[in-house]
Amino acid sequence: MATTQPGRGRLDKRSAILQAAGTVFTEQGFTSASIDAIAQLAGVAKPTVYNHFQDKESLFRTVMREGADRTAARIIAALDTIDDDADLTAELTRVAHQVIECQLSDEGWALQRLLYAEVARFADLYDDVVSQGGVPILNALAGRLARLANRGRLDVDDVMLAAAQFMSLVAGNLPALSALGTRPVPAGELDRAVNAGVRTFLRAFAPART
Amino acid sequence: MATTQPGRGRLDKRSAILQAAGTVFTEQGFTSASIDAIAQLAGVAKPTVYNHFQDKESLFRTVMREGADRTAARIIAALDTIDDDADLTAELTRVAHQVIECQLSDEGWALQRLLYAEVARFADLYDDVVSQGGVPILNALAGRLARLANRGRLDVDDVMLAAAQFMSLVAGNLPALSALGTRPVPAGELDRAVNAGVRTFLRAFAPART
Amino acid sequence: MATTQPGRGRLDKRSAILQAAGTVFTEQGFTSASIDAIAQLAGVAKPTVYNHFQDKESLFRTVMREGADRTAARIIAALDTIDDDADLTAELTRVAHQVIECQLSDEGWALQRLLYAEVARFADLYDDVVSQGGVPILNALAGRLARLANRGRLDVDDVMLAAAQFMSLVAGNLPALSALGTRPVPAGELDRAVNAGVRTFLRAFAPART
Amino acid sequence: MATTQPGRGRLDKRSAILQAAGTVFTEQGFTSASIDAIAQLAGVAKPTVYNHFQDKESLFRTVMREGADRTAARIIAALDTIDDDADLTAELTRVAHQVIECQLSDEGWALQRLLYAEVARFADLYDDVVSQGGVPILNALAGRLARLANRGRLDVDDVMLAAAQFMSLVAGNLPALSALGTRPVPAGELDRAVNAGVRTFLRAFAPART
DNA sequence: TATGAATGAGGCTTCATTCAT
DNA sequence: GATGAATGAAGCCTCATTCAT
Numbered sequence A, B, C, D: 001m002a003t004t005q006p007g008r009g010r011l012d013k014r015s016a017i018l019q020a021a022g023t024v025f026t027e028q029g030f031t032s033a034s035i036d037a038i039a040q041l042a043g044v045a046k047p048t049v050y051n052h053f054q055d056k057e058s059l060f061r062t063v064m065r066e067g068a069d070r071t072a073a074r075i076i077a078a079l080d081t082i083d084d085d086a087d088l089t090a091e092l093t094r095v096a097h098q099v100i101e102c103q104l105s106d107e108g109w110a111l112q113r114l115l116y117a118e119v120a121r122f123a124d125l126y127d128d129v130v131s132q133g134g135v136p137i138l139n140a141l142a143g144r145l146a147r148l149a150n151r152g153r154l155d156v157d158d159v160m161l162a163a164a165q166f167m168s169l170v171a172g173n174l175p176a177l178s179a180l181g182t183r184p185v186p187a188g189e190l191d192r193a194v195n196a197g198v199r200t201f202l203r204a205f206a207p208a209r210t
Numbered sequence E: 001t002a003t004g005a006a007t008g009a010g011g012c013t014t015c016a017t018t019c020a021t
Numbered sequence F: 001g002a003t004g005a006a007t008g009a010a011g012c013c014t015c016a017t018t019c020a021t
Helices: A013-032 A034-044 A046-052 A056-080 A088-104 A106-118 A125-132 A136-151 A157-173 A173-177 A188-204 B013-032 B035-042 B045-051 B056-079 B088-104 B106-120 B125-132 B132-149 B160-170 B186-205 C013-032 C035-042 C046-054 C056-079 C090-105 C106-116 C124-130 C134-150 C159-171 C187-205 D013-032 D035-042 D045-051 D056-080 D088-104 D106-118 D125-132 D134-150 D160-171 D173-176 D186-203
Strands: none
Touching: A013 A046, A013 A056, A013 A106, A013 B013, A013 D056, A046 B088, A056 A088, A056 A106, A088 A106, A088 A157, A088 A173, A088 A188, A088 C134, A106 B106, A136 A157, A157 A188, A157 B160, A157 B186, A157 C106, A173 A188, A188 B160, A188 B186, A188 D088, B013 B035, B013 B045, B013 B106, B013 C046, B035 B045, B035 B056, B035 C090, B056 B088, B056 B106, B056 B125, B088 B160, B088 B186, B106 B125, B106 C046, B125 B132, B125 C056, B132 B160, B132 C035, B132 D160, B160 B186, C013 C035, C013 C046, C013 C056, C013 C106, C013 D013, C035 C046, C046 D013, C056 C090, C056 C106, C056 C124, C056 C134, C090 C106, C090 C159, C090 C187, C106 C124, C106 C187, C106 D106, C124 C134, C134 C159, C159 C187, C159 D186, C187 D160, C187 D186, D013 D035, D013 D045, D013 D056, D013 D106, D035 D045, D035 D056, D056 D088, D056 D106, D056 D125, D056 D134, D088 D160, D088 D173, D088 D186, D125 D134, D134 D160, D173 D186
């Protein structure tokens, strides 16, 4: 406690390593990332990395899992703010923006690219990430839609399906708009896409007016 | 002329290399793929690869570009079979299935995963692939929708937008269903997703019955 | 004759190759020089080089031998201009400058560096070059000194020795002055060194005045 | 502490590498020398070489610099033994022999050949070596000549110039005599050349007898 | 726990050289 | 004689990983 940076506990070296690994994996991909680079960025010696993580692979998996956790938590928090009584278009639009913001964040894209890149190499990586990230998000969204349906504000049978379609409609164009996250999306384009997605969603699922 | 190497003509070594490269890149990703492995699979010596392609990178780009070409050609051919007069639901469903089949093919997924994986490493790879693949496909689909709109069978203003939304609705769930292409999609699930996508699309865009 | 550059005979390809080889060997050294680069610079295909020269080594030897020839011829021509009756200091200085000019030429230094570099690799390279270059030069210079001694203008016993010492005195500093030929020698420095060399030579060998 | 690798202490691996590199570079030149060969001769694994030296180039530079240091130190030590009161001819001859011995040593020639060979490739190699080797030597020799001049035993104005000329006279013929260090110099020839050099030097710079 | 040093394996690339035309 | 294509060998360098401290 006296010989390291004041204030820091001794073994958040682990988290320094994880953070550094996140950065390096993100920038270079799993194979090209070198443990050397990670150790250096984390400010530790190479064997220290091996003291905390069995393997390059295990380090990578941890990075992915914790990243998925963090991202899902942010999205779910956003979904929780839906106000069942407010104007539907405005509310869905607002929420869509919040969700997309997470997806559009550097970390969001990085995770997604890493997942695509390495899903074939690491058999159960996809399940790990989806069970920590994708599924909870969909569940949360489906729950909100169910509540809106119950109140008669949406005409939805299968809320899980509708949730997935909502996501597809408002976010399906993001990869193309941002070149898979490698370019900033012009603000206007983003609004246009989200608005159009919400509009189409409501054209399909708004209850017929009597 | 008659005494050439047992197998082939002269310079389709180039295509043997390209095909092998496709396989190896697909299986291992850009960085892990070794020129050695590619050469061996192509049945040529390593330097022969370098006689045909400047670089590992240039070989990779060629693989991606030609793959995008091939895939787009197949999808566009499928779109061309739309019969403007047939039952709309049935027709859109049929076409959606054809399109998805390309996406679901091993090559389709492989290309997509490689694209996600390496888009950050190779600056203009995304543009290369999209301009050869994505854009023509969307244009073709938008064209078909425009024709349907002209005949009063769809109520669509912005056909490009509708085309993108159609794609999102019928294919947006594919990554999740197939775990980014690493698992076969249960036939029933696929049908369900496509049908639901088409149904939602038509709920939004079928002209109001008089 | 009709299909190649007008005027050129067909097989001075050989000399194009030799010249290109000279350049490339000079710039890169024997080992780093690539036959590819030589062929390209000569404007011929790689196997053509092998049609004219057995080997990289044999090509190198030819380059060295012909270079030594050319340089020696130029130096000997310079020595032939010594006027036995003119002012000794002026005449020796003038000749020294001419000799040095050859040594200082790009080709001169290049040959010398190549010789040093590869003398250990190619057993008899040194003899080849010296017998074509060094020996004739020294003989010529010794001859001139002998004539001057005969006329009583120099007090020299062993003219070969004196010739060698003359060379050492006027040119011995050149390597240091030009950083082995990699930098231009400031004009003043060169004059100073040559003058000093001639002066010392004459202090040692001018006949004692009666 | 007692159980370390059989042979050596811990980190004179560095000097084992340096020594091996000296040998291999000397025998093969910079480009042909392989790090593999150096590592093997040093008895270490290849990456160990890279743990101690950034680069093949940096290893080479270190070899050259340390070699120049060692050689210069030996020569300067020899110069320090000049006895200002002894017989001048004998003393200069003796010192010349000692100096030449360093130049004639395998390491001396090797360094010189490497320097010539690679001076064009490595921009400031010449300065590195000369500032560590050549300059101190000349300074030391000039100092001795100055002392002799002060005592009236030599008639020298510019001691730096005289030092350079002394070197040129006694050693200028060495490259030719030893074929740039690739052949032993017959003892008689060496003596003859040195004696002649000293004699000429003194004919030029011995004070006129009154 | 943290580290400096060491290593076996392997990748990309280039080269001198040769067929077959 | 001249060429396009092909190849076996080899080099530099980097990596993931492990001792020994």
